[in-house]
Amino acid sequence: MGTGASGVGRTTRRAAANERNGVADAGAIVFGTYAEALEYLSRAPSVERVRPEKAPPLTLDRMQALMRALGDPQQGVRFVHVAGSKGKGSVCEMLSACLQASGYGTGLYTSPHLVDLRERIRINKEMISETDFARGLGRVASAAESIRSKHGEATYFELTTALAFQYFCDMAVDIAVIEVGLGGRLDSTNVITPEVCAVTAIQLEHTQLLGDTHEKIAREKAGIFKNGVPAIVVPQRPEVIAAFREQATAVGAPLSILKEDVDFSYRVEATPELGPHVRVSLTTTQSSYEHLPVPLRGEHQAFNCGLVLAVLDRLKGRGFSAGECEVAEGLKRTRSDGRMEIVCRSPRVMIDGAHNPESIQALVRAIGAHVRYDSMVMIFGCASDKNVDEMLDRVALGADKVIFTRAQASPRAVSPKELHRRFVEASGKMADYAESVPDALRLAARAVGRDDLIVATGSFYIAGEAKRFLQELEAQRAVAQGAGVPRIDPKRAGTPAVR
DSSP: OOGGGGGGTOOHHHHHHHHHTTHHHHHOOOSSSSSHHHHHHHTTTOOSOOOOSSSSSOOHHHHHHHHHHHOGGGGSSSSEEEEEEEEHHHHHHHHHHHHHHHTOOOOESSSSOOSSSGGGGGEETTOOOOHHHHHHHHHHHHHHHHHHHHHHHOOHHHHHHHHHHHHHHHHHHHHHHEEEESSSSTTTTTTTTSSSSEBOOEEEEEEEHSSSSSHHHHHGGGGGTTTTOOOOOOOOOHHHHHHHHHHHOOOOOOOOEEEBBBBEEEEEEEEEEEEEEEEEEEEEOOOOEEEEEEEESSSHHHHHHHHHHHHHHHTTTTOOOOOOEEEEEEHTTTTOOSSEEEEEEEEEEEEEOOSHHHHHHHHHHHHHOOOOOEEEEEEEETTTSOOOHHHHHHHHHHHHHHOOOOOOTTTTTTOOHHHHHHHHHHHHHOOOBBSSHHHHHHHHHHHHHHEEEEEESSSHHHHHHHHHHHHHHHHHHHHHHOOOOOOOOGTTOOOSBBB
């Protein structure tokens, strides 16, 4: 531990991992290019890309068999496991940045991605290379084929999760932060025994798969708790805390609730340097983190940051160190991709992965507190298994104008026409719709002035497609005219399909 970036990739650990994985390495599947690896993944069954009623059943049997076929590389890595309905990605980003700043070679596995699949697998903020991705997936695919006759076809998420665990083992990271994909108990990531478990806010989501009450969903999330492994959770409604306590007792996990069992506080302030922001403090017998600025915008990030500090405190009891200066520096370096991220300056375009009613409400409040604008045009799309009507209510309260659209990468997306109909019927407000995110951006560009704000949100798929389109547009402009500020030119696209 404490080796930092220089500790990543030690040849002795890599050689041991390769020897342990000799069976999988002997398989016939080899991808010559990253594109070939992506093509293989695209054919795998995926919970992410289908409607809930058509999703493959959640099970750990196949994932456990897949890891055994690889030689159980996850057993050679120390982990932090993070679940929750809202904020778990933010927690993972802040936590990994703090661990890296504290001198540890830190892996990070999150989902979904915005633009590049390799964003999901990072070490010290660097994405896995295309070469390592293709080579690693070949080994994972070989192992998957070896168990297919008995356990069935491995899913997209199982394959990428196995790749992440194998990569982190090969590269000898000191610790890896793992974000749960869906639920917890039966999520593919739940084959690890972590140093600490953490759970963020619980909200109604994926109810067809996880249950239709907060309590049922909480039980699924708490399925990541392990015997003897410290578990930290943020304050929740009583029935959620009761479910957490019951599960923790059942498996023998020491459970702590932020602010109730851990001394935590926060305050909102404004300074010339940082503008409006939140500061958090956490004190235990072995840690004192005083008035640290939260790097991500919005008051709702206070408890997420507090959870990070509590996890760092628990890691100290497992042999890690995380001083206040290093943690403060790590927070300062936290990436904000997909979280109130400005991806274009003219017109001003912000993306955010808010994907449920509470997230939309928090986003609107955070924008009001941190961003100056005259009028907000919200580009919105969401999945069919979300609480669509409540999300539309929050959109109506926050946006001056709405353009509904859909992410092309998500078959679960509600059609823009349907969103438009439900919104108009419920709110009585005028709105538009476009059949794709690029078309929605072009339409929005016609409606805004210099001091207005375009916000693309509703899911990480919407945010990602907006970011990808603007990056491609900027690249095209750079080639044609030289590097410059990207602009959306409505004339380039003709008239989008809008009503």
